[in-house]
Amino acid sequence: MKWSIVFLLISVQVFSQKIIWSDQQKLEWSNFKSKVKTMRNPDVVAYTHCGWEYSSTVSSDPSVPVKIKITTIFREDKSWKDPKRINDYALLHEQKHFDIAEIYARKLRKEVMEHIKTSSDYNKNFKIIYNRILNEYKDFQIAYDRDTQNGMNKEKQAQYNASIAEALETTK
Template sequence: MQIKYIIVVLIFLFIGNASSNEETVTWNELRKLTWSDFKAAPDSNSGAVALTASGITFGYSLKTSGKRIIDFKYSVEAHFYPDKSWYISEKGDSYILGHEQLHFDITELYVRKFRQQLERLVANQNIKQQMNQIHIAINEALDKTQKTYDAQTKHSINVDAQKYWETYIAEELAKLDTYKSQ
């Protein structure tokens, strides 16, 4: 019996493409972002005080026997990209940093949703397509949620909306605690 492994890695970013040597911070509930994590030059034309570049790293391997796929493994992580993230130091405070942290937490929420959906899959000949379809759908939902978060909070200006989102995301993360990043 011939067993073969195929490994595929896909990366999604809100801002640009990641290079293999690029510094990343993997989401961890014990490690919160600090302003020193934001290393890119600020974009003075954007009107924003800060920008968080985060995304989902997804990879999988397939175990085959002959031409049949008999098993699969996957890896899904939430990453923050320091070299694509920035802030204006004169305007960045702990409140703004909390808004940016929540962007990263939203990315983690969708990583958990992704893992939950992948866990339900059963190895079959269409597993690659199924995983890729889930990956696309998760990234679309993540992007929509990030944009909704910024729109509703007016990029953190609406304090009541910001508090709502902090509570909402904390509750959603707790519901999917089984799938959290380690």
């Protein structure tokens, strides 16, 4: 019985075409599996489709404690690369997009832990907190690409690399 459960879990992970964020696993170009170029900008070398998934156990009894799991994911089937222009430097830029998603997932987890204890709290506050953090996350991702010129501005990229690494460290 144990083997079938382990196999099932491995199968789901292998065939799900998503990677769960871990500081032990970095993206590789082979993870970018979409054949469809999703960006119109000709200067873009790759597109990283990342964000969060969450699951919750909410009771109809408003006083029951709620459990919420928030996971940062990278979608291989929706992430694209121009194979003629990829390099390690561009891959680092894309990894930082994934790292930014984890930073904001940590912010979301923190707010959820502080403000959502019961099913009633969840029903009243989760969408508000989620949408606020999501908007902050989207704004930061846009600023990151704009400021670094999609990774082409090496000085700005180095600044973001340092600030992202610091944020990952301080939000552990």
